[in-house]
Amino acid sequence: MSTTPYWQETLAPVVPGPPLDGDVTCDVCIVGGGGTGLWTAHALKEAEPSMDVRILEAGTVGLGASVHGGGFVTLAGAKVLRRLLWYYGTTKAAGVYKAVAKSMLEIGRFCRKNGIDAEYERTGILQVVTDTKQLARLQLQVDRARKLGMDGSMTVYDAEEARERIGSPTVLGGMTAFGAVVNPHKLVQGLAGVVRAQGAVIHEQTPALDVRKIDGKFQVSTPHGVVTAREVVLATNAWQHTFSEMTDRVMPVWNHLLVSEPLTGEQLARVPWPGREPVSNMRSFFFTTRLTQDNRVIWTGGRWHYRPGRDMAPENARNPEAYRELRTAFDAFFPAWHDVRMSHANGACIGWSHSFIPQFGRTSSGLLYGHGYTGAGLAASHAGGRILRDLILHRASEYTELAYVTVNQPKFMPGKFGDRGADFFVWRQRTGDRIPLLLPHRAALSSRSFFNRHRRGPAERAGS
Ligand SMILES: Cc1cc2nc3c(=O)[nH]c(=O)nc-3n(C[C@H](O)[C@H](O)[C@H](O)COP(=O)(O)OP(=O)(O)OC[C@H]3O[C@@H](n4cnc5c(N)ncnc54)[C@H](O)[C@@H]3O)c2cc1C
Known part of the structure; x- marks a missing residue:
């Protein structure tokens, strides 16, 4: 049996672009080139075309969890609905469901508008x-x-x-x-093409090694250069825990x-x-x-x-x-x-x-994050891109009101206790x-x- 994700064989091999080489400055630096990072860049460039947006991707864009999925574009699962009702009540739970349902439709519209044959079917x-x-x-x-x-x-x-x-x-x-x-590989690769055409720069083979805040700006270190940015978004999904402020938020x-x-x-x-x-x-x-x-x-x-x-x-x-x-x-x-x-x-x-509910927001140092789809991120990451756009642009919207944007999320225990809990x-x-x-x-x-x-x-x- 092949261990290559099946979807990868449905397109010509994707050749990763060159790594970042040298120091650069930009408005927004997004770490992670999967659905979350790409939808965020797309929404930002639509809202503010002149904004300098850069994505740092450790490997090849779209080859994280996004290419491994089954391609089911769904609302959150039954467990998430139960918890949304339990934590936030009916109105907030309905708000999340409506936003994700809208995203499910918008993904189809996006493919049609941009001529992306991602095998999307309702x-x-x-x-x-x-x-x-x-x-x-x-x-x-x-x-x-x-x-x-x-x-x-x-x-x-x-x-x-x-x-x-x-x-x-x-x-x-x-x-x-x-x-x-949907074919998630065709969707994400098509999305990456649109984001590049919008003028965002994607640096592949460029892992973010460390993020620091110096004089009110963030500096993201990579093996061959430093990115200085006003805003940094951590969109590394299951890898989020590798950043110190995220350790207890994603397992x-x-x-x-x-x-x-x-x-x-x-x-x-x-x-x-x-x-x-x-x-x-x-x-x-x-x-x-x-x-x-x-x-x-x-x-x-x-x-x-x-x-x-x-x-x-x-x-x-x-x-x-x-x-x-x-x-x-x-x-x-x-x-x-x-x-x-x-x-x-x-x-x-x-x-x-921990709550099974996706989470978006800012850490105490001001880093933005979006993660925690717990296995159902195709549609939710589209809505997540809108949330992150509005948080970056400091505008209150139907997206920033969603129950996904919370501050007191339950967290995992650190170290051995976290292991045992999982x-x-x-x-x-x-x-x-x-x-x-x-x-x-x-x-x-x-x-x-x-x-x-x-x-x-x-x-x-x-x-x-
Ligand atoms: C087996 C399986 C089946 C699934 N099936 C479905 C499904 O049918 N439907 C559904 O909705 N969801 C499904 N999912 C979940 C879905 O794939 C994810 O929720 C979604 O891909 C999350 O997108 P993302 O952009 O947040 O993460 P990812 O696609 O994982 O992207 C994160 C990116 O960050 C990069 N990265 C990590 N660390 C760094 C760093 N330090 N510096 C730079 N880049 C970094 C990674 O290389 C990766 O490309 C499935 C997941 C799995 C594992």
Whole structure:
């Protein structure tokens, strides 16, 4: 199996540009050339075309987590919604959902406007349940979405209807929600091209080694030069913890994915999947699956792998245990595809924020940051670019009012305690997924009446 991310093979090889060589001064220096850094540069140059914006990228632009993803353009997961409601209340939670939903649409518009064929499709996403505990979660999710007024694009399906949409014998029901798919590599490379055309400079092979504030300006040291800037944005996602002011805010955890060989027509016909929409289940460590344009199946998610000491060495991407677990889950969900061969297996780190809620803001020294998508950053990083733009321009806006911009975020414990906490969390989630529902819950006890009540779409409900 190849360990190169599959998406990378869908474009001609990307050759990194030359590193920064010498000292430079600019208005804004963005550290990290993934979705967050690029969307920030794009939004800034749109608002202030004359602004001198530079991006420092340790490797090649877009080849961090962005190229490793499954390409699911989604709203935040169920856990995030629960926490948003819990920490911030209904209005703020709805504000985040609306902003990210808007970003999901704007990504499509951006591709069309700039002629980027990023395989963007507004498919919706089908969330399925495969055990009684998830039935209870489905009910809670439906109730919460209604509370936020976000149920407009939501339709609930009982087991039979859900299996017509995705032919897995394990499915007990499901719901569709707002969502899209994209080829994340083509999107990020297209975005990088637009950002360069707007006049922002991207220095690849240029790791930021240290950031200091001297006489009211920031100095970012790199191996071959120093960048002096009025504003510095840390947009390094799972690597954020490598900067001293960020140590306790982001925890890197490994997540892996499998990509199959292209399915034959006969293989495809074995599993009904008429809408080809991406599918996820509702376990704590949920999986997600989708088809690519060349009819490969992507299977990703499952448990996180924490490496002591926050080890992000690239060789951790090769993880036979993770691949075995993913394959077992794939075979259980798609028994009809037991003979499908996987051609690609790899992994990367997601940036886990303690609250699971993405975080944007300023540190006490004045550094700006954006991170903590906890595995769902494609759409949220677009909204994040707008937030960072408005924070840089010191303008109050609908973006700076979002619950993502907070000051008192819960943090991870440092050192050994942080390691143990992360281990414990992974254990707790895995155990929770294995233990069946213990408390009586109305959806799980009487799934028939739940589906009868909810499965009609919003239009039908309004008409009844
Ligand atoms: C296996 C997997 C599957 C995923 N699937 C999805 C999905 O389907 N949908 C979704 O929405 N999200 C998904 N994600 C998450 C998504 O990929 C991230 O949330 C998103 O890429 C974050 O973008 P970013 O720009 O913040 O980070 P990144 O894309 O990781 O970019 C950060 C960049 O910073 C650079 N950098 C780091 N340190 C330095 C330094 N010191 N100096 C200079 N540069 C530095 C890195 O090289 C990197 O290019 C997935 C993640 C993984 C790991």
